[in-house]
Structures are given as C-alpha cells and as structure tokens.
Amino acid sequence: MHRAVAAALRFPAQRIAEGDLTARLPLRGKDEITRLAAAVNTMADALAARLQAEREVTANIAHELRTPVAGMVTAAGLLPPGRPSELVREAARRLRELVDDVIEVAQLDGAGEQVAAEACGLGELVRRSAATGAAGAAGVTVDVVRDAEVVTDPRRVERVVANLVSNALRHGAAPVAVEVDAGVVRVRDSGGGFPESLLSGGPQRFRSGCGEKGVGLGLGLTIARGQAQVLKAGLRFSNPAGGGALAEFDLRSAVRG
Incomplete structure (x- = not known):
C-alpha cells in the first residue's frame, strides 16, 4: 500500500x-x-x-x-x-x-507569448543573429555544415542565437565558433566553461552565465531559455572535452520536410 x-x-x-x-x-x-x-x-x-x-x-x-x-x-x-x-x-x-x-x-x-512562424533558411538567420550578438567583436565564426529550412519565429530565433554569442564573448573567451547542422545550432567558446550551478540548475537571472569572467546579470541566458521554450525548441548547456562552453539550440522539430 x-x-x-x-x-x-x-x-x-x-x-x-x-x-x-x-x-x-x-x-x-x-x-x-x-x-x-x-x-x-x-x-x-x-x-x-x-x-x-x-x-x-x-x-x-x-x-x-x-x-x-x-x-x-x-x-x-x-x-x-x-x-x-x-x-x-x-x-x-x-x-x-x-x-x-x-x-x-x-x-x-x-x-x-505567441509564435509568429514563417519559413526561413536557418543558415542565413544564424549568420545575421551571430553578427548581432557579436556587435562588431572579432573572433566569431559561423560554419553552416548542413543548412535547413525551418518554420519558426525568426525574431525569437535571432534573440536566442544573439544572446548565446553575446554570452560566449562576455563570460567566455574568443574565438567563438557557431555551427549550423541540420536544425541544430551550436555555440562554443574558448573560455573556462559554464559554472556547475548552471549545468545542474539551468540559467538563473541575476547570475553570471559562464565561467568567472566579469560579473554579469544572468539575463541573457535566461531570455534565451525562455524564448526557446516559447518555440518548443531544446536548449542544452555543457562543458565538452577540450575546454570551453557549449550551448546547443535544437530546432529540429521545426525543420520543414
């Protein structure tokens, strides 16, 4: 019983x-x-x-x-x-x-929150978003391994990618590599990795987002996670072998066809 x-x-x-x-x-x-x-x-x-x-x-x-x-x-x-x-x-x-x-x-x-979905090429969308997040900073590259057409809200996708790139530059270190691979966007920096508290509990507002560099307010990753949830997309954080911090934005559910 x-x-x-x-x-x-x-x-x-x-x-x-x-x-x-x-x-x-x-x-x-x-x-x-x-x-x-x-x-x-x-x-x-x-x-x-x-x-x-x-x-x-x-x-x-x-x-x-x-x-x-x-x-x-x-x-x-x-x-x-x-x-x-x-x-x-x-x-x-x-x-x-x-x-x-x-x-x-x-x-x-x-x-x-409502999603204004439309069909768009993910590669070009990510290139534009990464440029916004870098805001003229050097050391950010975008590699489209396999492009995909997605039906999603481009404004929200841009917000997520721009915040991930901005966070990588602010709290990690250049170079920052952005990769598009068939519906998955990966943002990896060359810093000390995400703190354990973020890996275990996710982004927290008013807490810095990566490593020990700077103070930060933790809103960038909190917004990225919130926008991903609105899009019903995945957003995962890890510290891969070889160093750095890796954020994976999974839009495969929005891939057309």
Missing part, C-alpha cells in the same frame, strides 16, 4: 522539485502521508504566489524606469564630443538594455 502511494507521489514531487509549481501531490485518505502531501502542496502554493509577486514587482519597476531611462539616453546623445560624454552614453545605453531585458523576462514568465 505504502509503495503504491509513494509511486503516485513521486512524479508530481519530482516536477515540483524541478520548478514546476503547478504540479500538486494527490491527496488520498487521512493518514500521515496525506498530511505530508497536503503540506507540500501548501508550500508549493505559497512559493508560487511569492515568485509571481516578485515577478510583478520587477516588471512594474522596469516599466516605470523605461521612460526616464529613454530620456537619459536622449540627453546623453546631446552631450558635446569627448571621453566623458562617451562614458555617459555607454552607461545610459547599458541601462536601457537592462531595463528592456527585465521587461522581456517578465513577458516570458507569462503565458501570453
């Missing part, structure tokens, strides 16, 4: 442990196991409510900051030429990017 009950509880308990706070343990009878299951469900309810409240507060703050930050960027653009002005403009630009990233994370946390 207890073995059957334990088996029934194991799957939803595992889902909760992996972060699915919509899962609940079944309640049967009035014994100690049922009371324990009820306590776990109550804890999951409380945690889900707290996380939702934190997300709403973060999103509201970001939305409130968007207007004054936009004004700051505009004002910085009017400053006279010179190194101090360049520093102010760069700081204002980074602040605007951070606010936009926080808003995007909040949107991805919701359930209203």
